[in-house]
Amino acid sequence: MIAEAKAQAEWIDGFLFVGNQLALDFLNTTLTLDEGPKELLADVASLERWLVAAGVLDCAHRPAWRNSAEARQFLKKLLEFREKLRAEIIRQESGSSISEAFVGELNRLLEKYPCRMAVRRSAKDLSLGLMFQPRVPEDAWAPIVAAAADLLSGVPKDRVRKCESPTCTVQFYDTSKKGARRWCSMNLCGNKVKVAAYRRRNRRRDK
Numbered sequence: 001m002i003a004e005a006k007a008q009a010e011w012i013d014g015f016l017f018v019g020n021q022l023a024l025d026f027l028n029t030t031l032t033l034d035e036g037p038k039e040l041l042a043d044v045a046s047l048e049r050w051l052v053a054a055g056v057l058d059c060a061h062r063p064a065w066r067n068s069a070e071a072r073q074f075l076k077k078l079l080e081f082r083e084k085l086r087a088e089i090i091r092q093e094s095g096s097s098i099s100e101a102f103v104g105e106l107n108r109l110l111e112k113y114p115c116r117m118a119v120r121r122s123a124k125d126l127s128l129g130l131m132f133q134p135r136v137p138e139d140a141w142a143p144i145v146a147a148a149a150d151l152l153s154g155v156p157k158d159r160v161r162k163c164e165s166p167t168c169t170v171q172f173y174d175t176s177k178k179g180a181r182r183w184c185s186m187n188l189c190g191n192k193v194k195v196a197a198y199r200r201r202n203r204r205r206d207k
Contacts, residue, residue: 022147074137
């Protein structure tokens, strides 16, 4: 029951949240599942659902432009940026530096779509948080590029890695004390790889 509850907590409204960082969770909106590759942001409605699931967008501020041609064009550009970011993360994981071209593109987006912040009162304290009320599709750049900038500048490079399963594409930020996390999730890949290794050992012993 505990494992089942944990597995459910990793998925919110059909989206996987095991990256420990918004930009990595954004990368993980395309997955390689048992049935093959799956695009989780297949349309603008899916993007809206992901923003809500990620805690970026309040349900009360759902955009009115979700069915517009502008929104569909924006989603296409956003997914192109996602794959550029993925390529840069893989490049970094191989020991290379983030390309100047990508840094330049990221800075241009940060300048054009800055995040707005607001102080909110909770039951006891004040807290600073993102104020995100997208009036036009391009407003959705702000939290994404801010998270990408934080990933590339504020997260230790040696703690960002891909799941060790050879068939998995999930990226995560290892926040464990020892920095020894190997899998996107024990529920998704860790247990599968361990079971497969156990079966291989048994087959060798039976020969």
